[in-house]
Amino acid sequence: MFTFNTYRFTLIAAAAALAIPASYAQAPAKLKVGFMLPATGTFAALGTAIENGFRLYLNEQGGKLGGREVEFFKVDDESDPSKAIDNVNKLIKRDNVDVLIGSVHSGVAMAMARVAKSSGTLMINPNGGADAITGSMCAVNIFRSSFSNWQPGFAIGQAMAAKGHKTAATITWKYAAGDEMAKGFKEGFEKAGGKVTKELNLPFPNVEFQALLTEIASAKPDAVFSFFAGGGAVKFVKDYDSAGLKKGIPLFGTGFLTDGTLDAQGSSAQGVLTSLHYADGLNTPRDNAFRLAYAKTFKMQPDVYAVQGYDAAQMLGVGLAAVKGDAKNTEGFAAALVKATIDSPRGKFTISKAHNPIQNMYLREVSGKENKVVGIASKSLEDPATGCNL
């Protein structure tokens, strides 16, 4: 009896000892990717585009990043900063994700970054442009595949000055993104010799622009810089036209003024100049291939958000390959990404020390239903990353 039990025990133990490492060696655990994106509300379409872009790259890699198969976890962030901490904790603590992807709204992205920084979880932000995420709040484990609010603002400021405009009025919503883009614009415009003569703003998301348009007409600047998005952008561009300002004072803006809104803006948007890190009609082999693959897979045209999602997956793949799939090795991940060049549909870009893309800012002109690229507003523009000590 005794001998038999010992024998059996030894046998089982030996089998287990052989079996367990063997099973580990065969298939490493799946990479847990946590999407924290808006699935409902005004930004839902943006969240979908980001996820589509991410999945497109993953499919192109045969479903693996850094040698690991991918498993998705999702929460709807509802574009609500007050729920952001809870939502991100669900992904980190409950689902134990290896990497966080999110979000669209700058406020949500800020809250996510704060939690990601303290938990050390790898995070790639595929949209939210708040300067602080790759500025004063930057961290070794936090990256951005999109832009900082300062970048498109600064670039369009330079482009406006290059067009020979000497004075400008700015008009935005009074909140973080509006303030940061207007600040970037002012810096770019005044560095190039222009002068901002009037700074107008109204509370977010108020859309009664008429009083401010009257002020612009009365101040008569050479040109106007504006940042609005979504419904507010549609209304602003139409109001600007119907107030009769468009003929006399050219309208400039960051790309969000005319991205995804051209159908509703109609003829009022024609000729508006904006800057962004993506545009229609780039017509590079890389972009054409991407657009074709995206359209085939999802039966819709990609936009800047899809590109940002695609590049988030690319950055994740590059970083993970360097650390052999070990997402806990954020130092190694970061070191590899800062040296890497990302072959994006928007054009190749590198990652700054603060983990923000160093990228071309295109100058785009609205023509028909497209934001056609007409030049480069600022080449390989790097965010100053004020306050970042990486």
Place this chain on the structure above:
Amino acid sequence: MDITTFLIQCLNAVQYGLLLFLVASGLTLIFGIMGVINLAHGSFYMIGAYMAFALTPIVSSVFGGGFFAVLLVGVVLSVLLGYVLEWAFYSYLYNREHLQQVLMTYGLILVFEELRSLLVGDDVHGVQVPDILAGTLQLGDMMTYPVYRLFVSAVCLALAVGMYLVFTRTRLGMMIRAGASNREMVQSLGIDIQFLYRVVFAAGVAIAALAGMVAAPVSSVYPGMGSQVLIICFVVVVIGGIGSIKGAFVAALMIGVVDTFGKVFLPQASGVLVYLLMAGILLWKPDGLFKAG
């Protein structure tokens, strides 16, 4: 600020104020007559705006176009909608507590938003200004004022005067006012108060929807527009005195002026000026400017 700019800003202020009045008047009407706090009122404004967007191609293919035909069809549809909603939901709310009214009408907001999302999606849409109203008035060398905004003001003003006349000069108005003060007494005089309420409610819905339709070409059409307008409308109703149409008129114009000139002279504080105005007036007159009844 030169005199032309000042005059145009005054026009802006009045136009914004009148539009606010149009939306808020339905809200205060429904509260004043039936005692129902209708949170879904902003949704009626949104429904109006979406109707202007969705009906334009349909109406133009049937009647051969015309913004005014769209307005007419939209008003008829919204009267029907109001009538059905009163019959199906609001008639059960008259003698309930305000908390219950708020809960149910909040539920209606969610239903309307979801229906909108299903039927027309979450995109932002624009509505063309009709050709005959598309021009601008030249005032000074760079200063212009869109004709369509004058039209909006004219429609709002006409409705305000119309409402005033109906309430003070007609038999219907008299019955409505009497019904608001004493429902049982009016009923015992042989007047069908149920029908009367239904008419008032349908009118309230139609006015909000009309405001949405008229505003659509200048405000564009987007998800959540109803909730935005609802908040400022509550401010109008509270400042004016709950249930008072006259109060709503005065309060809406005050808000138009404060908001417009606030944006120009104190842009950093323009978001709170309207609420400061409300706080100031409530300190001075806790029931609002014109207490109803």
